[in-house]
Structures are given as structure tokens and as C-alpha cells.
Amino acid sequence: MIRRWRRLAAEALDRRFGPLNARLDAFDARFDARFEGGETRVSALEDRLDGQTAQLNGLTAVLRTLAADDPGHRRRLSELRANPDYSAAWDEPDPLVTIVVPTRDRQELLIERALPSALAQTHEDLEVIVVGDADTNVRAAVEAVPDPRVRFVSTTHRYERPDGERWLTAATLARNEGYRMARGHWLVDLDDDDSLRPDSIAQLLGHARSHRLEVVYAKIQQHVPSGATMEIGSFPPVLGDFSWHGAIVHAGLRFFEREHVAADLGLPGDWFRCERMLRAGVRIGRLDRVTGDYYPSRVWLGG
Numbered sequence: 001m002i003r004r005w006r007r008l009a010a011e012a013l014d015r016r017f018g019p020l021n022a023r024l025d026a027f028d029a030r031f032d033a034r035f036e037g038g039e040t041r042v043s044a045l046e047d048r049l050d051g052q053t054a055q056l057n058g059l060t061a062v063l064r065t066l067a068a069d070d071p072g073h074r075r076r077l078s079e080l081r082a083n084p085d086y087s088a089a090w091d092e093p094d095p096l097v098t099i100v101v102p103t104r105d106r107q108e109l110l111i112e113r114a115l116p117s118a119l120a121q122t123h124e125d126l127e128v129i130v131v132g133d134a135d136t137n138v139r140a141a142v143e144a145v146p147d148p149r150v151r152f153v154s155t156t157h158r159y160e161r162p163d164g165e166r167w168l169t170a171a172t173l174a175r176n177e178g179y180r181m182a183r184g185h186w187l188v189d190l191d192d193d194d195s196l197r198p199d200s201i202a203q204l205l206g207h208a209r210s211h212r213l214e215v216v217y218a219k220i221q222q223h224v225p226s227g228a229t230m231e232i233g234s235f236p237p238v239l240g241d242f243s244w245h246g247a248i249v250h251a252g253l254r255f256f257e258r259e260h261v262a263a264d265l266g267l268p269g270d271w272f273r274c275e276r277m278l279r280a281g282v283r284i285g286r287l288d289r290v291t292g293d294y295y296p297s298r299v300w301l302g303g
Contacts, residue, residue, distance in 0.1 A: 067261045068272075073280040080252040089185040089250050090209050096185055097126040097201055098251070100178030102171035103192035104133035104158070106301075107141050110192040117195035119147055123202040127151070129181055130192075131174040134158040153181060159260060172258040172269055179254040187251050189244040193295050196246050200291035204248040207287045215277060217247035218287040220294045232294065235286040237278065239271050246292040253282065 080086055089095055099118045103110050110130070118128050130142045132154030142152040155173045171191075179187055186205065190196060200218070208216045219233035220243050234241040262272035277284065 064265055067259065067265065068276050068279055070276075070279050073256065073276060076255050077253075077280050077282065080250075083252070086252060089252075090212060092185065094125045095205070096183060097123060097188060097205065097248070098178075098182035098184030098186065099126060099128045099188045099190050099201075100175060100182065101128060101130045101190050101192055102133050102174035102178065103130055103138055104135040104171070104174075106192045106297075107138045110138065111141055111145075113195050114190055114192045115142075115145060115150065117197075118190060119145075119149065120198050121196065121201045122199045123205060126201065127182070127184060129153065129178045131155065131178045133171050133174040153177065172260055176257045179251075179257065182251055182254070185251050187249045187254065188246060189249075190246065190292075191294075191297075193297055193300070194245055194293060196292045197290065200246050201248065203289065203291060204246065204287055207285060208248055208250075211285055213283050213285040214250040214253060215247060215282055215284040216287055217242070217244065217284075218289055218291040220245045220292045221290050222294045222296065224296070224299050231290060233286065235288075237274050237284065237286075239267075239275075242271065242274055243294065244270050244273070245294055253277070256280075256282075 101110070101114055101118065115128065115130070118126070126149060128147075128150045130138070130150065130152045132138055132152065134155050134157050136154045139152050139154070142150060155177055158170075158173060160170070175189070186208075188201060188204075204216045204218060207213065217233060217237070219231045222230050222232055232241055232243055256273055256277055258269045258273055260269075262269045265272070267275075
């Protein structure tokens, strides 16, 4: 009897839920078909996106090459080397060296750290050009420095990226103005919140002269507020482990300017300058010693 009731109950459930189960099975079949079709469409979209990404990367590479102006820089480099004045940078026994210091809103650090380190160099035949990055407030303080080797100029404006990443373009115009005004056979970059070791220029210049190099950079020591330090400056130069801080550059290479387009390519301007020199064939060497101290402003001052 119990088995009979069980059979009758099962038949009743089949009659009641059988159509529902059939509909569920049909729905599952349609869902599976649509899901498989969706996967196919997603895969096709992914393939299309990969293709467009490859095209974009190729276009970016072309734009980067055009911005680097390799043919133009190779031509200008050849013309420089053919110039009769080219050799004076190595041949003169005591060549004039120009230190370019862009500055903005850091008068105290400029006067107490950067300028004293520049003027304390054991190589004394130098000029220091302080370039206000659209900042004339520091003029009086710079002109009050009792050393005739120091002079001050300022740009009329500065260009900043609208996305707030101002460090990518900061001081670009000021640095180029300093290079343009330099009278020395060699150019040296120094930021207004950093410093040079006393014999850095003498050592860099000696290395350039003994190896007939057009650019010589060295290691620098980075300092952060915690007191930790690290050395920067591998060879050959690589992005992220290179700095122009204190590097000595043949003044004839001033046509390798800082460029705002570097930021549009997602590159720091200092590295884009170095990369263009490497691509053009500039003779670059490194002095394997620390010649300066670097205090990254984004860590110390938030800018």
C-alpha cells in the first residue's frame, strides 16, 4: 500500500511540475546559447581591442621618434664636432663652467643650500645663473650674494600641465633660458633645494677631459625625511636610475633642450633629454663616485 501511495504521489508531482521542468530546460538551453554567443562577442571585442592597442603603441612609438628628432640631432652633433671651437672645452687649461639653477618659491633653500654649494667648488672659474621660474621675488636675495659670479634672470611665465602633474614640466622654460644665457664651455644642472660636493665639478671636468667625453654624470645621494639614503646613477643611463644633478655637459650640446612634449609621452623631461642624447650618439660617461646630494621635493615639500 505504501509503495502504491508513493507511486501515485510521484505521478502527481510529474504531472504538476513536468511542464515547469520542461520550460526550465528550454530556458537553460536558450541561456547557454546566448551565453556562448556573448562569450564569442566578448572574445571578438578583446581581439579588436588588442589590435587597436597595438596600433596605438605603434603610433606612440612613431610620435616619440618624431619628437626625439634623431636625424636633426645627429646632424647638429656632427656640425658641432666640426666647429673649430668645439675642442676648447677640453683644451683650455681652466675652462669656464656655468651652473644653471632654476628656482621658484624656495628662496631659503636656494640661499642656504644650493648657492653655497655651487660657490664653494674647488674649480673656481665658474658662473652661476639663477633663473626665476616666473618668480622675481627671489631677485633681491640673489643679487645680495657677495659674489660677482652669480647673476639672476627670470622668465615671464611658466607652463604647467592642467592635470596637476607639474613636476613633469616644472622649470622646463627656466632651464632652457639658463642654457641659452650660459657663457661657459660646460653646463651644469643644479636644483634650488639640492647641493654639490665641493670637488664635484673638478672631478667631473677631469673625467670628461681625460676621456674626451661630451657628457659626464656621477652618482648622487638621495635623502628622505626619515633619514634613509640611497645612491642613484647606474651606467649606462636608465630611466629611474639617472639624474642630471651635477652632470657636466659640453655647452655646444645646448640644442638638446628640455621639452614639454616629454610629459605628453609620459616621460620625465630630464630622462627624455638623456634618451635623445643616447640616440644621437653623444659621448657619455659616468664618474663612479658621489658628487651631490638630492632632496626630492615631492617627498620633502609635496611639490
